[in-house]
Amino acid sequence: MSDWETVTILRKKPPKASAMKSEQAVNAARRQGVAVDTQTKWGAATNKQHLTTKNTAKLDRETEELKxxxxxxxxxxxxxxxxxxxxxxxxxxxxxxxxxxxxxxxxxxxxxxxxxxxxxxxxxxxxxxxxxxxxxxxxxxxxxxx
The missing domain is CATH 1.10.260.40 (lambda repressor-like DNA-binding domains)
Known part of the structure; x- marks a missing residue:
């Protein structure tokens, strides 16, 4: 092994978190037998801070019982x-x-x-x-x- 090869091995960076989350990375980890924990986040990637609920929708319609x-x-x-x-x-x-x-x-x-x-x-x-x-x-x- 030459000096140049050791330098490239030391410089190799671990994969980024976004790459580890890809479907390919998850499937590869499963094939290798690594324990994989996946979570689906509710409302992820939406820029909604104020969500409407049933009650606000009812109030907007202004029915007889809610005004x-x-x-x-x-x-x-x-x-x-x-x-x-x-x-x-x-x-x-x-x-x-x-x-x-x-x-x-x-x-x-x-x-x-x-x-x-x-x-x-x-x-x-x-x-x-x-x-x-x-x-x-x-x-x-x-x-x-x-």
Missing amino acids: HDKIPLDLGKLIQQGRQSKNWSQKDLATKVNEKPQVINDYEAGRGIPNQVVISKIEKAIGLKLRGKDRGQPLQPPGTKK
Whole structure:
């Protein structure tokens, strides 16, 4: 054996993991009698992070037994009155609360699906209570008590 042959033997790299996973490599290992463990992963190679379930599909169809909650019409009117008292358009209010104008439009028309975070942002922007017993009352500044 020459010096060159020993160098090539030392330089030979083991097969990559992807090559070991090929069907040919698995079959060759089986022929040699090597124990082979294969696993099928569910949802592999898909870029789906949010999967729909039966319940969300049912909600999307909005059958009689399952319906999305809607913003009450009186809450929509309060949002509209608070916005108009500051002489803001729906777009102005949407910009102040970092939402799309369509969200404000849906909330005022009573079509929106209630999101407490969005309602809280609207409360702070227009300065009116939109939740709880005292709806429509001016919002107390932080740190003050009744």
